[in-house]
Amino acid sequence: MGGERLIRFFDIMIALGALVFLAPLMIATWAAITLEDGGPTFFGHRRVGRGGRRFSCLKFRSMRTDAGACLKALLDSDSAARAEWEADHKLKNDPRITRIGRFIRSWSIDELPQLFNVLRGDMSIVGPRPIVEEEIVRYGRHYRDYLRVTPGITGMWQVFGRNDVSYQKRVALDVFFARNRSLWLYLTIIFRTVPAVLLKKGSY
Secondary structure (H helix, E strand, C coil): CCHHHHHHHHHHHHHHHHHHHHHHHHHHHHHHHHHHHCCCCEEEEEEECHHHCEEEEEEECCECCCHHHHHHHHHHHCHHHHHHHHHHCCCCCCCCECHHHHHHHHCCHHHCCHHHHHHHCCCEEECCCCECHHHHHHHHHHHHHHHCCCCEEECHHHHCCHHHCCHHHHHHHHHHHHHHCCHHHHHHHHHHHHHHHHCCCCCC
């Protein structure tokens, strides 16, 4: 079995096993989000996949239902927050995030619905985090490296510090992964993801 097919085999087996094992946690998360504000439980965000194919990346909703208006109001009124957002498309103290959302983000529980993306072939267990259209320009000439591989639930970005990593270093990590992708690197990142999640490295 070739390397690509073997990685796909592991993707399917890991995703199916994780969905069975984590079903109680996912049901509890669904209930908690529903009870908090009555809004939708899941959130699908348009992302760029392998070869430039667009897909809906699934997550448990961790933000307020009026997140878009909330972000616009903040960026219009707070120059420091605007500079932080323009640098990394992240906010350390994001007012859009709900109480339940902050908890599920800190433990990466919000990412669990992406196991369905893996089964559909949109994503892999391991790969670069799927980017949005606005982030393409941040990759510059390295965008072609991003397009060579399937985006993942976990990857080098998560293992090496997640949101504490600069965007420039994130791109460098994605390029390294794309150019050195192998079953060994795939398995190494999976094993290193467990302590990274438990230590909550760079999660906010």
